[in-house]
Amino acid sequence: MSQPSTDRHWKQAPGEVPGRGIHLADFVPVLVALGVLFFGLAQICQTGWMLFPLVILAVGTALAWRGTPTVFLFSLPLILLLDRSGIGPEEWFASLLEGRNPFFFRRGGGGGPDLDTTNPVSLVEWLVTAGGSIACHALACRHIAMRSSPFQTGQLVAGGGGAGPAWWGMLLPFAIVVTVLGVMIGWVFTAMLLENNTFEPRMVQLIRWINVVGGGLVMGLLVRVMLGLVEGRAMDPTAAAGFLAHASWAEMGREFNKTDRWLMWWRLGRRRQAETRWRRLLLGVKPGPAQSSPAGLAEIGKGQKGNRS
Amino acid sequence: MLTRRGWAMAVAGLILAGLGLINWLDGFAYLGFCLLGWLGVNWVRMRFATASLARDISLTRLVRDRGGVCRTLRDGQALTISCAVINRGRFTLPLVRLEDRPPADMVWTNRPIQKTGWFSSRLVRDPWPAADGTIPPGGQLEVLWRGRLASPGVARFEGARLTVIDPQGLVGHSVFIRSPVEMLVLPDPGAVEDPAGGGKRSNNLLPPGQHRLRRPGGSSEILDVRDYVPGDSPRHIAWKLSARRDRIIVRDFESEVPVRCQLVVDGTRPLRKWHPGGTRLASLATAAAGVLEHSLEQRDPVGLVVAEEARVFIRQPAGGSRHRLRVLQTLAESCASPGVSPPREEDPRVLFPQALRVAREIYPDIARSPWAAMPWRWILWGPPRPGFSRYGGIGGWIYRHRVYTWLVPPILMVTSYVVASGWMCLAVPLSGPALWLAVRLASFFPQWQLRDRKVLATVLAAREAGNPALLDALLEDDTLLATRLRAFLAEHREDRNLVAPPLAALRVQSAARAERLALGLLSAVSRARDPELHVLFSDTEDLGARLDRLERAVRVSRSRRHEVMVVLAPKVMDSWSWGADTRTPAGSEEGRPWYKRSILRAAGLWINRKFGLRKGAMEDPAKTGAPPKPEGDNAVPVENEALAELRRRLGRLGVPVVVGKDSAAEAQRLVARLRRCGARAGAR
Numbered sequence: 001m002s003q004p005s006t007d008r009h010w011k012q013a014p015g016e017v018p019g020r021g022i023h024l025a026d027f028v029p030v031l032v033a034l035g036v037l038f039f040g041l042a043q044i045c046q047t048g049w050m051l052f053p054l055v056i057l058a059v060g061t062a063l064a065w066r067g068t069p070t071v072f073l074f075s076l077p078l079i080l081l082l083d084r085s086g087i088g089p090e091e092w093f094a095s096l097l098e099g100r101n102p103f104f105f106r107r108g109g110g111g112g113p114d115l116d117t118t119n120p121v122s123l124v125e126w127l128v129t130a131g132g133s134i135a136c137h138a139l140a141c142r143h144i145a146m147r148s149s150p151f152q153t154g155q156l157v158a159g160g161g162g163a164g165p166a167w168w169g170m171l172l173p174f175a176i177v178v179t180v181l182g183v184m185i186g187w188v189f190t191a192m193l194l195e196n197n198t199f200e201p202r203m204v205q206l207i208r209w210i211n212v213v214g215g216g217l218v219m220g221l222l223v224r225v226m227l228g229l230v231e232g233r234a235m236d237p238t239a240a241a242g243f244l245a246h247a248s249w250a251e252m253g254r255e256f257n258k259t260d261r262w263l264m265w266w267r268l269g270r271r272r273q274a275e276t277r278w279r280r281l282l283l284g285v286k287p288g289p290a291q292s293s294p295a296g297l298a299e300i301g302k303g304q305k306g307n308r309s
Numbered sequence: 310m311l312t313r314r315g316w317a318m319a320v321a322g323l324i325l326a327g328l329g330l331i332n333w334l335d336g337f338a339y340l341g342f343c344l345l346g347w348l349g350v351n352w353v354r355m356r357f358a359t360a361s362l363a364r365d366i367s368l369t370r371l372v373r374d375r376g377g378v379c380r381t382l383r384d385g386q387a388l389t390i391s392c393a394v395i396n397r398g399r400f401t402l403p404l405v406r407l408e409d410r411p412p413a414d415m416v417w418t419n420r421p422i423q424k425t426g427w428f429s430s431r432l433v434r435d436p437w438p439a440a441d442g443t444i445p446p447g448g449q450l451e452v453l454w455r456g457r458l459a460s461p462g463v464a465r466f467e468g469a470r471l472t473v474i475d476p477q478g479l480v481g482h483s484v485f486i487r488s489p490v491e492m493l494v495l496p497d498p499g500a501v502e503d504p505a506g507g508g509k510r511s512n513n514l515l516p517p518g519q520h521r522l523r524r525p526g527g528s529s530e531i532l533d534v535r536d537y538v539p540g541d542s543p544r545h546i547a548w549k550l551s552a553r554r555d556r557i558i559v560r561d562f563e564s565e566v567p568v569r570c571q572l573v574v575d576g577t578r579p580l581r582k583w584h585p586g587g588t589r590l591a592s593l594a595t596a597a598a599g600v601l602e603h604s605l606e607q608r609d610p611v612g613l614v615v616a617e618e619a620r621v622f623i624r625q626p627a628g629g630s631r632h633r634l635r636v637l638q639t640l641a642e643s644c645a646s647p648g649v650s651p652p653r654e655e656d657p658r659v660l661f662p663q664a665l666r667v668a669r670e671i672y673p674d675i676a677r678s679p680w681a682a683m684p685w686r687w688i689l690w691g692p693p694r695p696g697f698s699r700y701g702g703i704g705g706w707i708y709r710h711r712v713y714t715w716l717v718p719p720i721l722m723v724t725s726y727v728v729a730s731g732w733m734c735l736a737v738p739l740s741g742p743a744l745w746l747a748v749r750l751a752s753f754f755p756q757w758q759l760r761d762r763k764v765l766a767t768v769l770a771a772r773e774a775g776n777p778a779l780l781d782a783l784l785e786d787d788t789l790l791a792t793r794l795r796a797f798l799a800e801h802r803e804d805r806n807l808v809a810p811p812l813a814a815l816r817v818q819s820a821a822r823a824e825r826l827a828l829g830l831l832s833a834v835s836r837a838r839d840p841e842l843h844v845l846f847s848d849t850e851d852l853g854a855r856l857d858r859l860e861r862a863v864r865v866s867r868s869r870r871h872e873v874m875v876v877l878a879p880k881v882m883d884s885w886s887w888g889a890d891t892r893t894p895a896g897s898e899e900g901r902p903w904y905k906r907s908i909l910r911a912a913g914l915w916i917n918r919k920f921g922l923r924k925g926a927m928e929d930p931a932k933t934g935a936p937p938k939p940e941g942d943n944a945v946p947v948e949n950e951a952l953a954e955l956r957r958r959l960g961r962l963g964v965p966v967v968v969g970k971d972s973a974a975e976a977q978r979l980v981a982r983l984r985r986c987g988a989r990a991g992a993r
Contacts, residue, residue, distance in 0.1 A: 044336060069314060069317075069477075070313075070314060070317040070318075070321075073317060073318055073321035073344070074317070074321050074324075076321065076325065076340070077321065077324050077325045077328055077337070080325075080328075080336075080337060080340075081328065084332075084334075114334050114335055114336050115334075115335035115336035115339050116335075117335070126336050126339055126340070129336075129340065130339065130340050130343040133340065133343075133344070134343065134344070134347050137318070137477070138476075138477050141314070141476070141477035141478055141479075142476050142477065145404060145476065145477075145478060175350065176347070179343065179346050179347050179350055180343050180346075182346065183339065183342050183343050183346050184339070187335070187339055187342075202333060205329065205330050205333055205335075205338065206330065208338070209326070209330050209338070212342060216345075216349070219349075220349075223353055223356075227356055227357070227360055230357065230360040230361060231360045231361070233361070234360060234361030234362075234363060234364040234365075235363075235674075236363050236364075236487070236674060238487070238672065238675070238771050238772065239672075239674040239675050239678075239771065240775070241770075241771045241772075241773075241774055241775030242672075242675040242678075242681065242767050242768065242770065242771030242775060243675075243678075243680060243771075243775075244775040244777075245767060245770040245771055245775040245776060245777050245779075245780045246680050246681065246767055246770075246777075246780070247680075248775070248777035249770075249777040249780045249781055252777055252781065264785055265785075268699075268785075268786070272699065275654065
């Protein structure tokens, strides 16, 4: 049972981190992933911008700041772009101090090598970079979740929150490698396929984009079908009844539409007219044994009028 | 469902892939697609792990008081609630938050204080007791919390919400496990007056052996000795003591003849109206429980009559703990019942916010599903159906009469032909789309409300075994929808702060409360054997109508040598000072969805609240120190007049009237005094 002891659960102040200190052993996987990412970025970048995501991730994870993984992810395209300008941070700061335009970049003027599908070394470099990025993000998320509750719905402390299963640590590198390798295989395969034809480089990118997005949609549909089968078998009876009611209603609506609607509205309108007649009748007659209070009758009429729009 | 972190990863991946496309950089695109692929892998894994979550999770709940696990609760009792879920699936749920939904009338006593700060996360307005953790296959997670119930009735524990996210916080899934449990909440009698003070020193009932009581008392216990008073029986003279003291001394025996007491409780709808401290019926039930306890301490049989509009509950007078429990259960059930009300023509939109909140909390798998709501294309392009609602203001009127817009182009065409106007000819083809657009824009809000209506109708139809005809009728009939929504909220015990339904245009029987109370009193009289005590619990609001019937019933009771006493519920002002319930009543400006609020009215309310410009506006009693007047300026004087009239008319018959917050204690004192001083039927 993963429930903390009752006393501990009640006595802790809201928002307080449960008594788990920072252990170096918890930080070691993050350091390893940072090392892998450093190796990859060092191969594909030429300026000092590559250090920024590493620093952000290391400092943010050490401080258990929840926004660290997101900032790290958004810093990746930024530093890759800055690196492609060929201007390092030291040169950029110098130009800032000298009063030159710091936002001027030479597009494609520098930077490291791009992914070359014909060069195995380039493939490995980008594989390591992609795997390192994902591993850094995943381990930072896990480390931060261990130290502060990831839930936004309340302020109670996490009772052993983030204590994931033991096999998760072993499965994670394998899953990351499979993912980046699968994408790379698809990449190389499409490059080989497109190289046999004479397309422009821009068209190659576009075709690859369309193929990947379309393939993703097809895969998503297949997964959704399988999920639908699983969810349908495990569906709550009430929810299933609601779904059937909606489906039957939608089907029925095609058959019984305009004429029945107008007949129903006509009937309701007649009912309303009859009720108005009753009300007038009630207000007009003297109070009988059932309603002895004239004030009550006036209130009835007022209440009914008040609900009319 | 992606979390914020998951969306951030998706956006970052798309940015990288897009940069790669724009700049012809394969590496960027590859990196972006890797991020998107990693997100997809986690999404698929998480979805498969939680696809059968509702089936794989079982919930157990235990409610404990000081004595251990209990099934029947008491008002105001300190309780510890344990809610545990067990994972019977094959997957480990890595990060889980279990939130237990407290009942409507329950106060979470050890609720933590929410911190606010520059970087604090979004605060939840009404958080539920929760615990976080990991649930491996076969493992369990438990949340323990403490609370107490604010008023008698029924406590309904609906279930718990389980939120599961993956270890990286990219994908999350939330499910509500419905496991409704209802427990009776008995009224708490509070401190019972000293029973010795109400000891039956002299019972002015007919002497033993001369009455119709089947089990007369033995009169063997000497309670006291006193001087002789002319009229005392010579049998009770203590001769030895008299000789010793040189004056006649008489022994007082404890009378074991039970004094039967019947509690007649008014259970009509006005008493069920919710006030911030609870209903008046709840306070009356508490007072009745006090009198019950007080009488049972004296070993007197106590009966109960609850008079509602359409029915009367009767518990025959009896004694014993089992009977005591039954009477308390009847009181609690009466407090919990929403009352019988026939379907009434009513605007159902007033009930939408409350019903939607309950539906989204308890039935999220239906209310938040994409198929439950009206499709957006119907809102934008216009549904062929449904749409009948006689409410909705001018927008609703336009929407109901939208079909007449099709008459405009032919009319224009004929007119242009008659008057031979070229401009009018030009207007003919344009008038159709222009009018269609105008109607769409003018009736946008009624169409928007169709989405909410469809969600609620689907939830209600799902609870009726998925009846599509009911779903169709609920979309068309306002009265049916309002009636079903009231029943839905009452079943989930969430009808506390609803606006009252409008009065019926026609009544097949009188709903005058005095008449119903008189009926209850007469039924008690008809079941009486000996001269006994009848205690009426009611309220002065609207009691003036048909008061002659009540007066007549009291006359009948008094003529049969019974004693009658009236206990009235505390006034509204007292009720307001009881609790700190700040829930906004449904139907008020603040309880409405934003698209239904009037900006000017909301601004006026805010200015009134902020600066107190208007006297009698909604003032904060904590700031002003003055008790608010929730029912208008003339509510209290009218109530005082009704009370004076009731006291005057019943006072002539010798019936005391007790009113106020401490009515229970005062009623107990009065009962004790009645017993002690012998102001029973025999003394008349």
